[in-house]
Amino acid sequence: MKLSNTLQRRVIIEELRKVKSHPTADELYQLVRQRLPQVSLGTIYRNLELLSEDGQIQKLELTGKQKRFDGNIKEHYHMRCSNCGCIVDVEDKEIDAIHDNLQVLVERNGFDGFRLELIGRCSRCGNT
Amino acid sequence: MKLSNTLQRRVIIEELRKVKSHPTADELYQLVRQRLPQVSLGTIYRNLELLSEDGQIQKLELTGKQKRFDGNIKEHYHMRCSNCGCIVDVEDKEIDAIHDNLQVLVERNGFDGFRLELIGRCSRCGNT
DNA sequence: ATAAGAATAGTAATCATTATTAAAATATTG
C-alpha cells in the first residue's frame, strides 16, 4: 500500500536526512518536535517502521538496546565508537572488498547472510 | 572483588552450562526456578552480569532486544536463524579463517575490532 | 563466634517500544 503524504512524515524524513548521527527514535522525536511541537512519539516510531519497510530510510541492525535509523539507503558499514557509543559511517574501499569476500564465503558455507559491525574510536574520542 | 560462593550463583552457572540454547535472562530464570523456586529474576540478571564481567560466562553481543548468555567462554561464532530467531553455535573452519582475515584487515584500517553475526536456517527450520 | 561485607527475595521503578482509540487529515470516486 502506498503511504499518504503527511506533514509529519515529510518532516521526519527531512530531519533524518539532515543528520549523520543515526539517531534513535527518541532522538529524532526531539528534532521533529522543534518543528512540530504537537507530534507524538508514537508517530515517530510508526513512521520509522513504515518508511524503512517502504525502503525510504534504513533501519540499522546493530547491537544495543535501541534501534537506530539512517536516512541514507545506500548500503554501507557502520562503526560503533568504543568510547562514546556513537555510530559513524565507514567509507572504506578495503571494507567493501572484505564484504564481497565474506558474502561469497558465507554463502558457500550455507549461510544466508551476515551482519558486520565495526568497532573503533570516532574522531571526537581520538585514538587513545 | 571476588564473588561469593552462593547456591544461587552455582545453580545459575550449572544450568547455563547445561544448555546450548544461549538463553535470555528470563529463559534461564525458568530453568533455575525448577531447582530454586524462590529465586528472584533480579538475582538472575545481577549474576549474569557479574559472571560475565568475571569471565565465567559469555554475554553475547547480538542484535535484537534481549541479551543472551553462553556458558561456553571459548570464542566462537553464532548464527541467528532467520525463521525462528534462535541462536546456534557455528563450528566452521572457513569461518575461523575469515575471522583471522577480518581481524587483520580491520586492524590495518584503524579499527579496534568487529562483531560478526551470521544469518541462516537452523536445523529445525530447514533450508526452505 | 562475631563483625563486616556481599547477596538475596521481593518489589517498585525505568526505559524502549507497541497498542488503542477517537478525532483529524488525506485520498478516492462519482
Next chain:
DNA sequence: CAATATTTTAATAATGATTACTATTCTTAT
C-alpha cells in the same frame, strides 16, 4: 467539487526487558 472511504494522527495506556531499592539473610575473614 462533494461525499465517502481510508489512513494517519495525538494522546494515552499497556507491554516487555531490565535495573534499582531495601530490609533481611548468607558468606567470608578474622
